Amino acid sequence: MTETRVTKKNLERFICRVLSTNGLPEDDACTIAELMVTADLIGQDGHGVFRLAQYVKRLKAGGINPKPVFALAEEFPASAVLDGDNGMGHLVMNHATDIAVAKARQTGVAWVGSRNSNHAGPASLYAMKALCEDMIGLYVAVGSANHMPPWGGTDMLLSTNPIAVAIPAAERPPIVLDMATTVAAYGKVKTAAQRGEMMPEGWMIDRQGNPLLDPTKSAEGFLLPIGGPKGYGLSLVFGILAGVLNGAAFGRDVVDFNADSQSKTNTGQFILMLNIAAFTDPAAFRSSIDDVWDEMKSSQRLPGIAEIRLPGERLDATLKDRSVNGIPLPAALLAVLDDLADANGVARLERQAAPA
Incomplete structure (x- = not known):
């Protein structure tokens, strides 16, 4: 399979050009571009620039509001529900995360849900925003299309409904769990x-x-769900917490954003921020996570197992590699992006790879 590596800067500029041409204010377009490229940098290839063509299709069809006005539908000292006005999910959740961080600084723990949002990229994108704040982040979303029935059924009533948890360390990479409730x-x-x-x-x-x-x-x-009926149970509960609790879509109300470009998806998500200082000294906690890391890595291994790995270890290695050597894009995706550029009258993505 042929791949070409492109720089973070070139990919961000390209995405920003395409989104700006489709009605988004330039600042918003560039914010989304940065978040989308971060998804590619950390190896979440199914949630980065790969999704750009679908976002544009929905913008053109009126399925996404390019100029939303956000509002807090509900608010308490440690919680809120953000109405995203059918804006791009990246903008909605970026704003929701900022609110959660600010609240957690004051209250120790903060939970911010969203309604009238859209697909926002990988779950880890927002949980990881806690890492530079001396916080632990937890993110859950209702998936943007139903691809799973309840356990033993055949009606598509549930989605992948992912969860991500990001935990900061001191010298070791952060522990970042990012998983769907499907296999x-x-x-x-x-x-x-x-x-x-x-x-x-x-x-x-x-x-x-x-x-x-x-x-x-x-x-x-x-x-298929992870762990059979246990994965089904997780998907169900996560969907209730991110969807039903926020007044967002769940079950039969979920709109398949891949198949329907015009209808509002009313996607629901939530971000939970835990201020480590509310529980213990942040520096001591980070050091303890290093100890946890070392303990896991030093475990006796089963025959044939070369290495024990922790959640987020591959993410960290991918981020380091792609930040230096560029983001690999397969030929088929580059062809789609070239067609997208031509159709929208913007310059094609520059191919220069990052210096090795």
Whole structure:
């Protein structure tokens, strides 16, 4: 598979150009571009520039409000519900996270939910904003399309409903858990289809219960939950907390933003910030996380296991590599981006790779 590496700066500029051309104020477009490229930098390839064409399609069709006016629908000292006015999800959750951080500085713990939001990229994008604030971040979202039935059923009533938790360390990389409640996020199915790859057995089954391996036929089946009925239970509860609690879409009300470009998705999310200083000394806590890291890494290993890894370890390595060497984009995605540039009358993405 042919890939070309591009720089963070060039990719951000390209995304900002495309979004600005489609009605977003330049500052907002560039904020979204930075967040989208961060997704690519940390290896969340299914949630970065890969999604740009779909965002543009929804902007053009009126499915997303390019100039939202945010409002707090509910507010208490340690919590709030942000109405995103159908704006880009990245803007909604970026603002919600800022509110949560500010509240957590005062109250120790803060929970901010959203309604009338949209797809906002990977869950870790917002949980990780806690890391430079001496906080722990936890993010949950209702997925932007239903791809999973309740355990034992066939009606698509649940989504991947992801969760991310980011915990700062001192000298070691942060611990960052970012997972869907399905075995694979649907974005991975879409990227596999674009790359011409087959899916591993265990990601999806068809409606007769047989393994589904061809990602281009994903509509013929559904994603499987992690841990069988336990993953179903997590998806259900996360959907209630991020969707129902905020007055956002859940169950049959979830709009498939891939198939419907015009309807409001009313996506729900929440961000929880824990101010470490409200519990213990932040420096001591970070040092303790280093100890946890070292203890896990030094565990005796099973035969054939070369290394114990912690959540966020690969993310950290990917971020370091791509920050220096550029972001790899497959040929198929570059062709889509070139077509997108031509259709919107903006300059194509520059191909110069970052210096090695």
